[in-house]
Amino acid sequence: MEDEPLDEWAPRREQRRPARGERRATPLGDQQHGTHVVPDAPRGIQEWDGDQWVPVGVANDLAAAADETGKGPPRRWTDSALRVLGAQVEDQVGVAISEGI
Structure with a gap:
């Protein structure tokens, strides 16, 4: 199998990456199930800085996390x-x- 040239691969990779400043909510603790299972549980809010997801805050529940991230609940x-x-x-x-x- 031949390696794909970097100049072809890099633009596709950039399209798949989150936009700088994009936010996401992640469950806190050891929750290994869908966010809808415990909607009242707190969520960590992370923001993409261009290289990694950085913690920026905590939301009290799923609805507050949706407000912070701009993404509605499931x-x-x-x-x-x-x-x-x-x-x-x-x-x-x-x-x-x-x-x-």
Whole structure:
């Protein structure tokens, strides 16, 4: 296998990297599951400085982390895509999904 020339690889790498100043929320502690599992748990806020993720603060919960990072909380089953799916199921079987919950 031949190595890819650096001048071809480097621009693609830059496109995949976060933008300088981009923020993300990460669970604090030993949480090894999705952020939606414990939405009230505090989150660490990290910012990309161009080379690495740097801690810049702590958010009290998932909603506060979403405010800090500009990224909304994870989609819920009530989001539009699933509401459309629910309407399609209701049309086919005559029972609303919400009645079965």
